[in-house]
Structures are given as C-alpha cells and as structure tokens.
Amino acid sequence: MRGWLEDKRARIGTGTAYDWKRIVEGKLIPAFGEKLVSTISPDDVDSFVAALKRPQVIEPANVDAPAKVRKLSNRRVNIILNVLRQSLDRAVRKGWLKTNPARAVDLLREDKVQIDPLSLEEVKLLLSKGLQKDEDGRYFTVAFFSGLRPGEEIGLQWEDLDWHRKTIGVRRAVSRFGEGPTKTVGSTRDVDMLPPVERALRAQRGTSQDPSPWIFPNRDGGPLNMTNLRERVWKPALRRAGLRYRAMYQTRHTFATVMLAAGEDIGWVAKQLGHTSLEMVIRRYHRFIPNLTRRDGSAASRLLADQGL
Numbered sequence: 001m002r003g004w005l006e007d008k009r010a011r012i013g014t015g016t017a018y019d020w021k022r023i024v025e026g027k028l029i030p031a032f033g034e035k036l037v038s039t040i041s042p043d044d045v046d047s048f049v050a051a052l053k054r055p056q057v058i059e060p061a062n063v064d065a066p067a068k069v070r071k072l073s074n075r076r077v078n079i080i081l082n083v084l085r086q087s088l089d090r091a092v093r094k095g096w097l098k099t100n101p102a103r104a105v106d107l108l109r110e111d112k113v114q115i116d117p118l119s120l121e122e123v124k125l126l127l128s129k130g131l132q133k134d135e136d137g138r139y140f141t142v143a144f145f146s147g148l149r150p151g152e153e154i155g156l157q158w159e160d161l162d163w164h165r166k167t168i169g170v171r172r173a174v175s176r177f178g179e180g181p182t183k184t185v186g187s188t189r190d191v192d193m194l195p196p197v198e199r200a201l202r203a204q205r206g207t208s209q210d211p212s213p214w215i216f217p218n219r220d221g222g223p224l225n226m227t228n229l230r231e232r233v234w235k236p237a238l239r240r241a242g243l244r245y246r247a248m249y250q251t252r253h254t255f256a257t258v259m260l261a262a263g264e265d266i267g268w269v270a271k272q273l274g275h276t277s278l279e280m281v282i283r284r285y286h287r288f289i290p291n292l293t294r295r296d297g298s299a300a301s302r303l304l305a306d307q308g309l
Helices: 002-009 014-032 042-053 074-093 120-130 134-146 150-154 195-207 226-241 250-261 266-273 278-288 298-306
Strands: 056-058 068-070 167-170 173-175 178-180 189-192
Touching: 002 014, 002 074, 014 042, 014 074, 014 173, 014 178, 042 074, 120 134, 120 226, 120 250, 134 150, 134 195, 134 226, 134 250, 150 173, 150 226, 189 266, 195 298, 250 266, 250 278, 250 298, 266 278
Parallel strands: none
Antiparallel strands: 056 068, 167 189, 173 178
C-alpha cells in the first residue's frame, strides 16, 4: 500500500497526497497490514467498512473535558474505500491478486453536496458593504464570477492571464499543505474572463507594486492562507453585510447557480467549473436550470451588466 502511494504521489495534488497518506497509515495498514495481500477477501473489506461506520469515542487531551463521539460520513468512508480499491488494483496488476476484493464491495450512498449559494443581490451587498479593502473586493469578485475553487483562486499567478483572449489559465492550486497541481486532470483548464473579473484583475494589476508572481499575495509576497482569508475577511464581511454564514466554497456554487439560472449553456458552465461531465453539473445543479438553451457566455455577460457588475 505504501508502494502504491509512492507511485501515485507525483500525479495527485499535495492535499490529496497528504490525505491519502493519513488513510493508508491510519486506516489501511492497521486493518490489513498483517495480512497477506492474497488472503484479503470481500468479507474482510465488508467488515472493514462496517467498522469505519461505527461511532468512535475520541478521548480529549484535557482530562476534565468530556469525551467526544465521532462518526465518519458515508462520503468519507467511500474515500477510504476508494483508496483501498486503488491500492489493491496495483496488487492485481502485479499478479499478487486475481481479482480486487474491494471492488466487490459497494460504495455507500452519499448525502448530497450542500448547495447553499448566495443570490446576486446578496453578492452585491457583500461586495459593496461587507468587504472593507479594495483588494478583498477584487479577490471575491474573481471568486464569485469565475467558477474557480478557492485553492485555484489563491493559486493564480500573473503568467496565467491572457488579456488578449480574455482567459485565465488554471494551472495550480494552493492548500494548507502548499502549492500543488489542480484537483483533477480536467481541473487544469482555461476559463473565460467575464467582464467583472477582468475589471477586478486589471485593477489588481494596476495597484500591484510587489514583484510577487501571485495575483493575490500575502504580505510576504507568497500565496494567501485559506484559513486566514476565511477568518480575517470572509466571516467578518458576511456579518457586516448582515448575511447568514455560508462556507467560502459557496462562491463557486454561487457562480454555477447564477449562470445556469441565467440560461447559460451547461457545457460552458461545466468548462468554467472544470467538470468533464455534463451529467455531474445537471445532477448537482438541476433545480437551477430553467431550460437547455445553448449559449456561449453571452447570457452571463448580459446578466452581470444588468446588475451593474
């Protein structure tokens, strides 16, 4: 399993590599490390999944504090099972197993991804009333109207912009573990620079005197820290604007729902988001799709212009 992880490390993001290492060392090795690979059966994997679903008592560091009970979500269990599947696929390729026993165990049914977007009116309120610094406003304008993941926004560098074609090259992502590749192969992409995004980026360029390659650098010239951004800027901005709390990732869902509600082409929205499957976009955002008209970004531009954005 460790050998498989080393093989995969160069092809996955930094955060994913860190998470998978935790899974291998914390879950898979304790459960299967003393077994011969050839003896692992579907029943063993079933028992492993059942154990993952059982509530776990977490003893607090402070002896006076009460113990906490933690239960893994179905999504988390599926991630762990998928790591096991992939590691045992390697054993099949090397001839150590005839078939992969983890492939005989079904994934658990996952809860739907929570889609809780802001309305355009709320976005305007947040940008105008909630954010106190111009640079913060420019960052979140890009966040709301590009379709990028937060780590992709933080990872933007000036070399990624094509002003002539009005596109942004999404080439990397930054997480708490550092700079790395985008989440998936499909996530490495070129996205259209909508008018409010272009204005925000040009304004940011005009005020940037730092030689930093990052479009939105921290005080030391490196990439922003996502946790710091959330606590220092995002949460206070929501409070000042009088808006209820949403996770910062909802900026991406806001982009998708606003564009689809405007009648924008699903394929174009999928491209902006970095999804290779239209089915995923339809399944996730179906209630926001009024029709299946085919357009190419014009509906989005008109909608934003009408809103003064």
